[in-house]
Amino acid sequence: MKIIKKITLTVLALIIITGLGSYIYFDRKFTPEKNYLTVDHESGAVPIQWNGKDKNALLVPIHFSKDTTTYYLQFDTGAVYTEFYGKAIENLKEISIKNDWAAASFYIGRTKITSRQIKISNTGSFPGKNNPVKIIGTLGADILENRKTLINFKDDYIAFNLSKEPDEFQNNLIDFEFKKRKIIIHGNLNGKDEKFLYDSGTSAYELLTNKENWEILRIPQSKVIIEKAQSRPNILTTYTAKTKGIIQFKNKGVPLNEVTYVEGFSPTQYMLMKFSGMSGMLGNKIFLNHKIYMDCSKEKIGIE
Known part of the structure; x- marks a missing residue:
């Protein structure tokens, strides 16, 4: 014994x-690295530029003080830091490059962003003269940290670094988690409490979940749309079907019309979902008729 x-x-x-x-x-x-961005002044209403007919990416315009060209960053709340695409910035004089880091100062609307340590990834291509949309990097969730942000999908603009919450959201906020620069929203789907990651990088989808949930949520015999999607460094296969439901975010119900599952995620991505206890990822598509206000300093969110 x-x-x-x-x-x-x-x-x-x-x-x-x-x-x-x-x-x-x-x-x-x-756990993300230190936030190296210095952010000054409110941006005002910054117009959203969509890439692709299916709104595959949410782009925000940026400007350099001595360059009249408008460049774009993909706004990706699933990315924990802002980065430039190495091949796209090779000939940009207002960006200094040393090893795998860039130093730059640029504007999003009236907001000035300065950093001596912006990561550089080995992607992208030089934005030629004939390319009307010159995408040179990703704007990550570090722009949100300790700040107030409004994403107005109804009127196609974003306002960064707000000094106060908009009037329409007063007394209409709920808690969320800004955990390791990930936006995790609690909601109720079909009577079950769930945790969802809001990832604006999965722009063209409403809800990305696992195959088991997908089978439960999709309408039987509904047509399944199969597509290939890029998620660095992997090529993913997505399966999208019609569904019918409402995700209830406390006092706000948001209709869910499509559900998607993905093949090709890396083991690390699967472990992130499992480790955090999340049920799936919400893309921009589910919020296209709404406004989202986030106060990451107090971890309060409003959906209108």
Whole structure:
């Protein structure tokens, strides 16, 4: 009996140690680097530019003080930091490059963003003269950290670095989590409380979830649309079907018309979903008739 008890205690200890070690590992793995952006002044209403007929990417215009050209960054709340695309900025004089970092100062509306440590990824291409939309990088969730932001999909604009919350959202805010620069919203779908990641990088989709949830949510015999999608560095296959439901965000119900599951996620992406306890990702498409206000300093969100 003593031997059995000793073995049981040893196994239990190993389980606890393994679980704790896994938690520490993934906690560190998904903890973003320091926020290197300096953000000054309110932006005012910055017009949204959509890339692709299906609104595949949400773009915001940026300007450099000594360059009259309008460039664009993809606004991706699923990215924890802002980055430039290496090949797209090779010939831009207002960006200094050293190793894998860039130093730059640019404007989004009236907001001035300055940093000496903007990451550079080995993607993109030089925005030629004949290309009307010159995309040179990604605007990540670091622009949101400790700040107030309004995304107005109804009128196609974004306002960054607000000094106060808009009047229509007063007394109409709910809690959300801005955990490791990830926007996690609690909602109720079909009577079940869920946690959703809002990822504006998955712009053309309403709800991305796993295959099991997809089978439950989709309307039987509905047509399945199969597409290939790029998610660096992987090519993903998406399966989209019609559904009928409402995601209830406390006092606001948002209709859900389509549900999608994805094949090709990396093990790290799967582990991020599992580690955080999220049920799926919400893209821009589900919010196209709405406004979203986020106060990441107080972790309060409003949906109108």
